[in-house]
Amino acid sequence: MSDAPNALSSPTIRLAARTDFERLAALQLASWRDAYFEALPASYLEQQAPHDISEHWRQIDLEKTQVLMAEQGADAAGFIVFDCQEPAFIDNLHVAPGNRGGGIGRRLMAAAAARMQDAGVRQAFLWAFANNHDSLQFYERLGAELETVEDYPVFSVLVPSAKMVWSDVAMLAGERVPL
Numbered sequence: 001m002s003d004a005p006n007a008l009s010s011p012t013i014r015l016a017a018r019t020d021f022e023r024l025a026a027l028q029l030a031s032w033r034d035a036y037f038e039a040l041p042a043s044y045l046e047q048q049a050p051h052d053i054s055e056h057w058r059q060i061d062l063e064k065t066q067v068l069m070a071e072q073g074a075d076a077a078g079f080i081v082f083d084c085q086e087p088a089f090i091d092n093l094h095v096a097p098g099n100r101g102g103g104i105g106r107r108l109m110a111a112a113a114a115r116m117q118d119a120g121v122r123q124a125f126l127w128a129f130a131n132n133h134d135s136l137q138f139y140e141r142l143g144a145e146l147e148t149v150e151d152y153p154v155f156s157v158l159v160p161s162a163k164m165v166w167s168d169v170a171m172l173a174g175e176r177v178p179l
């Protein structure tokens with residue numbers, strides 16, 4: 001008998017609690033350093049980003065914001081942060097570098113969209129870096145349309161960003177995560 005590799009089991013999607021935030025912040029930092037090295041200055045990623053990301057997680061108000069996470073065994077494999085206003089704002093979506101391309105991003109989006117639908121929300125949007133072609137193709141694959149490209153603040157850095165919009169989150173909704 002061999003140990004079953006984590007990669008072969010399907011990740012669980014669940015609501016994250018504040019006690020999960022420290023490792024989700026660590027996942028976000030690793031994802032930024034892997035995926036955003038062209039979009040953000042290296043000095044910012046190295047020196048300031050750890051503080052900004054930690055502070056951002058510390059300020060999340062779970063009365064207004066929902067966080068779903070994917071867990072593969074004991075490891076955090078991804079997360080999505082969003083609200084259920086109309087239109088819903090998706091603040092953050094990251095899959096750990098070693099877990100990308102396996103459907104976790106799609107499942108997180110579907111689970112978030114299902115919760116938006118349950119709250120009566122119809123539309124959703126997010127901002128993605130305009131030069132992050134992988135994520136733009138991912139969002140287009142999931143039915144989003146480009147609305148505009150503008151400079152968008154990422155903490156202290158202004159980055160040309162694409163506003164991606166879903167006119168109906170029903171096109172995304174799938175997996176439902178119980179409270």
Ligand SMILES: CC(C)(COP(=O)(O)OP(=O)(O)OC[C@H]1O[C@@H](n2cnc3c(N)ncnc32)[C@H](O)[C@@H]1OP(=O)(O)O)[C@@H](O)C(=O)NCCC(=O)NCCS
Binds near residue numbers: 035102129132135137
């Ligand atoms: C973007 C990201 C969230 C996507 O998550 P993922 O788990 O890698 O994507 P999935 O495996 O769920 O892919 C879902 C679908 O999008 C497609 N897709 C993913 N990346 C793609 C790409 N670069 N080009 C075209 N299609 C792509 C997949 O083929 C898949 O389609 P299918 O289900 O019809 O086969 C993830 O790669 C990530 O965290 N990237 C770095 C951080 C980032 O850019 N986050 C977004 C911030 S706005």
